[in-house]
Amino acid sequence: MTARIEARFALARGENRAALVTFITAGDPDHETSLAILKALPGAGADVIELGMPFTDPMADGPAIQQAGLRALKHGESVTTTLDLVRAFRAGDDATPIVLMGYYNPIYVYGVDRFLADAREAGVDGLIVVDLPPEEDEELCLPALKAGLAFVRLATPTTNDVRLPAVLQNTSGFVYYVSIAGITGAATPDFGVVASAVARIKRHTALPVVVGFGVKTPEHAAAIARGADGVVVGSALVDAVRTSLDGDGRATEKTVSAVTDLVSALAAGARSGRAAA
Amino acid sequence: MTEQPKPNSFRTGPDDRGRFGIYGGRFVAETLMPLILELEKEYEAAKKDPAFHAEMASYRTHYIGRPSPLYFAERLTDHLGGAKVYLKREELNHTGSHKVNNVLGQILLAKRMGKKRVIAETGAGQHGVATATLCARFGLDCVVFMGAVDVARQAPNVFRMKMLGATVVPVQSGAKTLKDAMNEALRDWVTNVADTFYCIGTVAGPHPYPSMVRDFQSVIGDETRAQMQELEGRLPDSLIACVGGGSNAIGLFHPFLDDPDVAIYGVEAAGFGLSGLNAASIAGGRPGVLHGNRTYLLMDRDGQIEEGHSISAGLDYPGIGPEHAWLNDIGRVKYLSCTDDEAVEAFQLLSKLEGIIPALESAHAIAKVVELAPTLPKDHLMVVNLSGRGDKDVPQVAELLGTSL
Numbered sequence: 001m002t003a004r005i006e007a008r009f010a011l012a013r014g015e016n017r018a019a020l021v022t023f024i025t026a027g028d029p030d031h032e033t034s035l036a037i038l039k040a041l042p043g044a045g046a047d048v049i050e051l052g053m054p055f056t057d058p059m060a061d062g063p064a065i066q067q068a069g070l071r072a073l074k075h076g077e078s079v080t081t082t083l084d085l086v087r088a089f090r091a092g093d094d095a096t097p098i099v100l101m102g103y104y105n106p107i108y109v110y111g112v113d114r115f116l117a118d119a120r121e122a123g124v125d126g127l128i129v130v131d132l133p134p135e136e137d138e139e140l141c142l143p144a145l146k147a148g149l150a151f152v153r154l155a156t157p158t159t160n161d162v163r164l165p166a167v168l169q170n171t172s173g174f175v176y177y178v179s180i181a182g183i184t185g186a187a188t189p190d191f192g193v194v195a196s197a198v199a200r201i202k203r204h205t206a207l208p209v210v211v212g213f214g215v216k217t218p219e220h221a222a223a224i225a226r227g228a229d230g231v232v233v234g235s236a237l238v239d240a241v242r243t244s245l246d247g248d249g250r251a252t253e254k255t256v257s258a259v260t261d262l263v264s265a266l267a268a269g270a271r272s273g274r275a276a277a
Numbered sequence: 278m279t280e281q282p283k284p285n286s287f288r289t290g291p292d293d294r295g296r297f298g299i300y301g302g303r304f305v306a307e308t309l310m311p312l313i314l315e316l317e318k319e320y321e322a323a324k325k326d327p328a329f330h331a332e333m334a335s336y337r338t339h340y341i342g343r344p345s346p347l348y349f350a351e352r353l354t355d356h357l358g359g360a361k362v363y364l365k366r367e368e369l370n371h372t373g374s375h376k377v378n379n380v381l382g383q384i385l386l387a388k389r390m391g392k393k394r395v396i397a398e399t400g401a402g403q404h405g406v407a408t409a410t411l412c413a414r415f416g417l418d419c420v421v422f423m424g425a426v427d428v429a430r431q432a433p434n435v436f437r438m439k440m441l442g443a444t445v446v447p448v449q450s451g452a453k454t455l456k457d458a459m460n461e462a463l464r465d466w467v468t469n470v471a472d473t474f475y476c477i478g479t480v481a482g483p484h485p486y487p488s489m490v491r492d493f494q495s496v497i498g499d500e501t502r503a504q505m506q507e508l509e510g511r512l513p514d515s516l517i518a519c520v521g522g523g524s525n526a527i528g529l530f531h532p533f534l535d536d537p538d539v540a541i542y543g544v545e546a547a548g549f550g551l552s553g554l555n556a557a558s559i560a561g562g563r564p565g566v567l568h569g570n571r572t573y574l575l576m577d578r579d580g581q582i583e584e585g586h587s588i589s590a591g592l593d594y595p596g597i598g599p600e601h602a603w604l605n606d607i608g609r610v611k612y613l614s615c616t617d618d619e620a621v622e623a624f625q626l627l628s629k630l631e632g633i634i635p636a637l638e639s640a641h642a643i644a645k646v647v648e649l650a651p652t653l654p655k656d657h658l659m660v661v662n663l664s665g666r667g668d669k670d671v672p673q674v675a676e677l678l679g680t681s682l
């Protein structure tokens with residue numbers, strides 16, 4: 001189902017702007033609230049939704065997304081309930097692409113073939129699985145492509161020119177450039193370095209290139225949007241969820257708007273990037 | 278030196294994708310992939326370099342104090358009334374456990390690669406202490422990640438590491454124990470890709486770690502072969518070792534895998550028992566993917582990792598090295614399990630009979646010797662790996678036995 005992804009990037013390209021890719025963790029802070037957030041994201045300006053599948057041991061994530069995952073797991077979020085979220089979202093929105101992002105073990109334990117069939121049926125468009133490099137393509141990447149799901153690969157500052165073709169080979173949907181050598185939500189990238197890295201990747205692929213890790217403010221989004229096809233924001237949104245919670249970690253009436261207000265500001269930032277350039 | 282593997286051997290793994298059967302592999306983030314490929318290349322080059330082996334041999338002799346003795350435990354043997362029990366005395370190594378064998382190899386490799394900063398994860402602190410020790414010896418910066426819970430319960434080792442010049446980072450994420458320390462070490466490595474060497478403490482992690490650590494630990498089994506030939510004129514009949522990640526066990530086992538007459542037993546930590554909280558990944562787990570490799574893991578129905586429990590902080594890990602997972606599936610090694618109570622009993626027994634206080638980890642293996650030896654004939658030669666000394670565990674055992682120090 002890469003059609004929704006292609007259509008959405010084509011739309012953004014037509015408007016001469018970068019797409020805004022928003023990450024939230026499924027089931028954070030609880031299943032119902034995360035469905036409400038999910039449903040509100042497109043209206044606030046999200047072009048693509050990355051839905052994090054919680055895992056106990058997220059080795060590429062910083063504290064914000066680690067804690068979001070633990071909040072979700074505490075309420076029993078699982079692969080099954082995450083696919084339920086996608087299904088419920090799809091009932092009201094058939095255009096916004098959803099990419100599941102997570103780690104391999106919960107998918108492996110669920111069963112790869114069953115997962116791919118259920119994900120496709122639920123309305124998932126693509127997958128980003130952090131701990132599956134090209135060397136392990138037979139595990140999930142190739143079966144996913146066969147099942148009609150996009151498999152979005154991460155390219156990083158350590159991915160040199162020798163390695164880049166292998167990284168891009170079975171990538172589909174878009175390429176996710178990790179702006180820093182590091183974990184999610186940590187350092188702010190050097191935007192000049194990121195721009196030249198994006199240009200380098202674009203010489204090797206016709207796919208859209210989006211940039212994430214360390215993008216926190218509308219100004220960051222604008223800076224990335226100048227050269228990239230999309231901007232990913234994750235930890236900042238997950239932090240907005242956290243700061244809206246009450247003393248017992250429960251959602252409040254401000255939780256959904258805390259996320260959508262930030263998404264609106266980030267969308268404006270992403271849209272302003274090229275106008276300002 | 279280990280002899281060349283024979284065709285149809287159990288000793289030729291892993292394959293070029295780092296797999297032992299379905300286990301092992303390289304399940305890491307893209308940022309780390311170029312680093313582990315570089316490590317693999319450098320290790321392959323070092324393996325072929327006689328100077329690397331000569332340097333390692335020299336430090337083994339003069340710094341670690343190898344070979345470690347293969348000691349006939351006469352009083353334990355008499356007490357059990359069956360098999361003749363030998364102890365491979367890894368607890369006599371500098372720093373008090375087998376961990377230093379691996380760390381020496383990795384630090385010499387780090388030096389060769391020009392790395393200035395070494396990171397490590399530790400549970401009980403034995404690997405952290407060994408890493409801090411070798412970093413002090415070679416003038417490298419050392420950062421040890423340790424779960425905040427373990428920092429609190431292993432205070433003497435934390436102080437030892439600091440005295441050796443290492444920075445100890447208490448890990449507050451997740452469950453705050455060994456698996457989280459490993460997550461945090463991986464996060465550090467992803468962040469400091471240019472100058473940092475990750476010194477993993479056991480036969481787990483992405484390829485090439487499981488086989489590289491095994492190679493560095495195989496000195497245990499190589500020496501045992503030669504020593505048993507000298508003492509008894511033949512190979513042992515059985516080998517037994519405790520298994521957390523499984524580095525001391527694979528070090529003893531690997532040189533014997535192709536000797537069909539040598540029975541091999543690994544002992545997992547059964548904690549409160551297999552129906553309760555435990556750290557027996559093979560007995561109580563299923564295949565999954567964590568920390569760069571596929572192996573048996575303790576996890577819930579949804580693939581979320583569960584906490585291991587063992588009285589021994591060194592066995593308290595929800596996984597096991599991938600080569601062990603494979604050796605279990607093909608039936609070459611039999612994996613048993615031992616509860617906290619059995620280990621504490623064996624800890625006391627060996628102390629009283631032989632004047633050797635074993636680490637609680639090693640006491641798990643001793644407990645199974647106590648079970649197996651009486652069922653075997655007197656000419657049966659059994660080797661148990663005494664992987665570490667128990668000084669670090671004395672306060673914990675005292676408390677358990679109701680003595681306040």
